Amino acid sequence: MPPLSLQEALETTKIHSVAGKLKRGSMLMTQRPFRSPHHTISPVALVGGGANPMPGEISLAHNGVLFLDEFPEFSRQVLEVMRQPLEDRHISISRAKYQVDYPAGFMLVASMNPCPCGYYNHPTKVCVCPPGAVQKYLNRISGPLLDRIDIQVEIMPVPFKEMSSDTAGESSASIRARVVKARQIQQLRFKDCKGVHCNAQMNSRLLKTYAALTDECLEILRQSMERFDMSARAYDRILKVARTIADLDSSPSILPSHIREAVGYRSLDRSSWGVTSPLP
Structure with missing residues (x-):
């Protein structure tokens, strides 16, 4: 990703300062944030809020990357609350005692297995999932959320010959x-x-x-x-x-x-x- 502009650096620093995540002795963040929460994260921890409202992971990833590994393993509620911030690039939280608005202009990067056993469409191994399991696994991610992901790429296993090759790729x-x-x-x-x-x-x-x-x-x-x-x-x-x-x-x-x-x-x-x- 390109370097942070001054405006982006100030925005990012404010969010991390409010959340108490700013490194000691650091006055201004100069690198884009990278957040990688575990799939057991709660909706509040992801979007923010709580008894004392604090920014969540999507706001801590503002101007940076939010990486979600094992995408379908996140709870349906956690995944669905990302639909609005992905579209609007901010998150509005309304509670009985307060209403806050946090920026959430992050780049979502997610990864997942193709099926529960991990071998659907594998070039050499046979998928052992029962009928309908592949579609059921994919259905853990709703269509509207999937629609909001710009690039969806299926990555095939890399053969040993290519992994062990001395040919240098683009740096x-x-x-x-x-x-x-x-x-x-x-x-x-x-x-x-x-x-x-x-x-x-x-x-x-x-x-x-x-x-x-x-x-x-x-x-x-x-x-x-x-x-x-x-x-x-x-x-x-x-x-x-x-x-x-x-x-x-x-x-x-x-x-x-x-x-x-x-x-x-x-x-x-x-x-x-x-x-x-x-x-x-």
Whole structure:
């Protein structure tokens, strides 16, 4: 992720100071927060509140990353309370004695097994889950919450030959340089839009202005949405991801390849999840 701006650093420092999480001797946070709560966390600990209201994990992850490992193992109530802050980037808590509003502009990163046994769609091992268990496991995450996750990627096991290979991949430093460059493009794009500094914050009006599609791209997206029966929210998410892919590619406009790649990142939207299907 790009470095914290001064405004982001001040916001993050205030939240951690209020929560008593600021490191002793630290005056200003200079690194983006990374929060990784256990799956037994309570709704109050996640969103904040309590007898003496305090920010929760989603606010402590403001301007940073909230990582949820074993995503379906979190209680349904905990997962569902994230729907509003994921959309609005803040959380409002109303109780009999108080009403507070905490910022919650975090990046949600979640991981999960494909099924209870962990071998659904494995290239060499057979899934031993009973009929219906895979869908039941996935149903622990509601459709509306899944819809709010921009990128859904199925990761296949890496063969030993590739793990033991001496071939060097792209370094984190070079990837970060591309991310920083793309974020600079977005900041310049939204310099006149108050409260917007990245593609994820675009509303429908901004999408029409900055994520306009050619007829070819529009046709690819139409076929994909009809084929996979995607929602209206998925449409907006695909446009935002495609616009970001174009920025990483230093492309002033969204190309067909960018749309195809963005659609490919919505694997859990499909009824045939786990089965590879060519894009139109």
